[in-house]
Amino acid sequence: xxxxxxxxxxxxxxxxxxxxxxxxxxxxxxxxxxxxxxxxxxxxxxxxxxxxxxxxxxxxxxxxxxxxxxxxxxxxxxxxxxxxxxxxxxxxxxxxxxxxxxxxxxxxxxxxxxxxxxxxxxxxxxxxxxxxxxxxxxxxxxxxxxxxxxxxxxxxxxxxxxxxxxxxxxxxxxxxxxxxxxxxxxxxxxxxxxxxxxxxxxxxxxxxxxxxxxxxxxxxxxxxxxxxxxxxxxxxxxxxxxxxxxxxxxxxxxxxxxxxxxxxxxxxxxxxxxxxxxxxxxxxxxxxxxxxxxxxxxxxxxxxxxxxxxxxxxxxxxxxxxxxxxxxxxxxxxxxxxxxxxxxxxxxxxxxxxxxxxxxxxxxxxxxxxxxxxxxxxxxxxxxxxxxxxxxxxxxxxxxxxxxxxxxxxxxxxxxxxxxxxxxxxxxxxxxxxxxxxxxxxxxxxxxxxxxxxxxxxxxxxxxxxxxxxxxxxxxxxxxxxxxxxxxx
Ligand code: BGP
Numbered sequence: 001x002x003x004x005x006x007x008x009x010x011x012x013x014x015x016x017x018x019x020x021x022x023x024x025x026x027x028x029x030x031x032x033x034x035x036x037x038x039x040x041x042x043x044x045x046x047x048x049x050x051x052x053x054x055x056x057x058x059x060x061x062x063x064x065x066x067x068x069x070x071x072x073x074x075x076x077x078x079x080x081x082x083x084x085x086x087x088x089x090x091x092x093x094x095x096x097x098x099x100x101x102x103x104x105x106x107x108x109x110x111x112x113x114x115x116x117x118x119x120x121x122x123x124x125x126x127x128x129x130x131x132x133x134x135x136x137x138x139x140x141x142x143x144x145x146x147x148x149x150x151x152x153x154x155x156x157x158x159x160x161x162x163x164x165x166x167x168x169x170x171x172x173x174x175x176x177x178x179x180x181x182x183x184x185x186x187x188x189x190x191x192x193x194x195x196x197x198x199x200x201x202x203x204x205x206x207x208x209x210x211x212x213x214x215x216x217x218x219x220x221x222x223x224x225x226x227x228x229x230x231x232x233x234x235x236x237x238x239x240x241x242x243x244x245x246x247x248x249x250x251x252x253x254x255x256x257x258x259x260x261x262x263x264x265x266x267x268x269x270x271x272x273x274x275x276x277x278x279x280x281x282x283x284x285x286x287x288x289x290x291x292x293x294x295x296x297x298x299x300x301x302x303x304x305x306x307x308x309x310x311x312x313x314x315x316x317x318x319x320x321x322x323x324x325x326x327x328x329x330x331x332x333x334x335x336x337x338x339x340x341x342x343x344x345x346x347x348x349x350x351x352x353x354x355x356x357x358x359x360x361x362x363x364x365x366x367x368x369x370x371x372x373x374x375x376x377x378x379x380x381x382x383x384x385x386x387x388x389x390x391x392x393x394x395x396x397x398x399x400x401x402x403x404x405x406x407x408x409x410x411x412x413x414x415x416x417x418x419x420x421x422x423x424x425x426x427x428x429x430x431x432x433x434x435x436x437x438x439x440x441x442x443x444x445x446x447x448x449x450x451x452x453x454x455x456x457x458x459x460x461x462x463x464x465x466x467x468x469x470x471x472x473x474x475x476x477x478x479x480x481x482x483x484x485x486x487x488x489x
Pocket of ligand 1: 014017174175250324387391434440441442443444449
């Protein structure tokens, strides 16, 4: 198993899940600031700012905004080569449509990048990680409107110019394919900043499972986002030809539940809908006949794909394919098959795999399989795994130690699988684990769903002093990085 020299070991965070300081230094509301938490069985709730007593997890999060120096120092101690963060769009353009960016917001990220570079950590930046300025949702329902294209390109260009000598690796939209997860309500709001009118105008909190979307509008919104991404990629290369810009796909492996040919066909379609609908357009810069047939089957009118937009897509393919990998699921035509009980996952349950406490199936071989599949589909595009990790309850012992062997047991075979995939011929540039410091869960809004090597004393009732402490996995990952993936014991 041979990880190449210069392989980027590190971790990944999202601004809305770690920063807090939700109205500081000119920042205004963004999408996650409107959401309350849920849990494994309860979807999150959209709740306009009328409930004074409610706990909004993103408002304080784990206060990375004021702790970034201490946090980056700890990550550096683990030997991080890369830190993926997102820029909170509403810190730079608080309403999305200002003429000039907010200098205090820009300065904050200058400080973060300088702090990373001080320790030799290469930053990677996601421009939009579910964090659209709320005002854009209210004004034009996010990417339902083409106004969002201009607003995003302006924001992206501001960042590319400002940080052109500090940041080389960029992702346009986090998990862009989540837009199509409309059946669990969360997708179009997180992915596109689109919310059903009834929810927006409701005078009571609305749970995600009550959201109903018009799929024609969702596919149009997603198309607008492809166009925005392609325009940003083009602008980025004009500003600095060395930039590496990636798409970002909510990844995983999808298998047929059985070898019945109907299941095989259903899984093939599931993989296209789940991953490649977005991946193909962003890597190849075009829709294919397969896309058009798929839209037709779904009853979607494809006339939003204009000649002018086709040209834009052609001029802005990404330089690398990046994805998150946590889990896998199965596809079947059998309506009675058991479903995975995980939040954010709707597939059929794989009887050979164990699950986390949130029902996410644990499948390291699936990671190798998916890396190989992507290499076959996009042979000339390097790959980056930008999220992988294990959300779990942690127990703090009396002496303050945290023995998270279950987390190490999750990482070990995944890192091994990644090494095997490299030996299979996959061109993998790096690996950033999700939430190296405990942060707010995107799916449930919980703090109890912890991913970190570093524990944060913050809880779902809002209590906690935010103190940071090392878990057992801290020293383990440090050893993995120091040995370039060889020492996994
Ligand atoms: C991805 C998101 C992240 C993240 C992660 C884990 O979907 O890009 O923002 O949170 O999944 O999910 P969760 O926080 O729901 O456990």
